[in-house]
Amino acid sequence: MIIISAIIEITPQLLRGLGITISVLLASAIIAYIVAFVAGLSRVSNNVILNKATGVYVEVFRGTSLIVQLFWLYYAIPMLFGIQLGSNWWTGVIAIGLNYGAYLSEVVRGSILAVDKGQTEAAIALNMSRYQRMRLIILPQAVRMMLPEFGNYTIQIMKATSLVSLIGMRDILYYGDIMRSTNLSQAPLIYVIVLFIYFILALPFIWLTRKGETIAKKGVVS
């Protein structure tokens, strides 16, 4: 009974952070997707400079920790260059977006390369331009292959949003930390509820990922 009343007391407090968690999730996911396609297409382009430059970006952002990148954008850039990337919200969204954009660009690149060579050859035989081949033939098939991985990474982005509490954003984890510091004995329960909320938030994406897998299977067998 005590637990139930505690849960009833704690949950609404945590949910005050729901808006921030969701808005950071949506914004950084959109940035990550856009970055993924731009970088992924650059990685398969014939332009050497574009290709190499994007390669450096991908390896740097994949190879270093997200939390350090976040701190770098938040603390180091303003000190070094005297510029703010915008509010804390923007800093968090940009860091998460660039980090996951790097991972997802590899998914985009891999899926494009995984489309059967014969598809490109058939498109050439029909005298399509490079651009037409990509838009009409390769991408529609590649996107189907990407869907499951995009779902997986979106779940990861959702979980990564909790890092913005470290740069003062008031998301779900932030409120959890605040409550724990005022009421240490409740810590286990608070964090269980925090986990549970994140799990509930992940459910739609888990479902979408499954859906994506079915679509991916249907679309590419010739």
Added chain:
Amino acid sequence: MSNVLTENKKNSVSLSTEPIVKYLDVKKSFGDTHVLKGINLEIRPGEKIAVIGPSGSGKTTIIRMLMTLEEPTSGDIIVNGKNLWKMEKNGQLVKANEKHIREVRGDIGMVFQHFNLFPHMTILENCMAAPIHVKKENKDEVRERSIKMLERVGLGTKLDFYPSQLSGGQKQRVAMARALVMRPKIMLFDEVTSALDPELVGEVLEVIRDIAENDDMAMVLVTHEMEFALDIADKVLFLDQGVIAEQGTANEVLVDSKNERVQSFLKRFRKA
């Protein structure tokens, strides 16, 4: 086979017409492997050419270079009087850019061993995509033409099927319709029956025969269907170790040839 060989060619092509395609000493290497060691060849409008020879002799590479899927290591391929792989820039001959290549290869179509249909499109969409997007033709007109072409290859009742719902023979017939809708002047066939179950080969050959007899485009068939190819071909090329070892009419190559390699190749074939 003998009845095929004795029969005279019905529609032999007049030699006075200018060739539509010329290969001028074309060579191709993949690394240290010299696949083609100097090919000279002329294709005249409407001419039906069969390319035969042992596997690894470079048969497929010949037509893949004409379709711009493979770049020659040296030599020139001239299509309609224009150099396929090179263009003039500031008075110098340089490697052709995409625009030039697309202009020159516009009259060429190809059918592949593994069909290469677009799996995300219905078979009607497969046929319509290129005329609409590449040739910018009117959509309704293209649809009508595509339906007619699919009816011609016997798939008029399956317009909305996806390639994955069809048999291999049906897929290959769609692939031919897709190429024909573009109205090519030269059609290339790359071992189009090799990936098919034996019982499906006939229906595909029938379509090719129909095209050969009723359309006036030039055709180059790389094939193992010896008897069939000889039946419809005006000219037979025997390719061996990267060179055209023998060429002429079916009779000249298959009956009169004193070429040892042709003989031993045919011997193996007759046994099989």
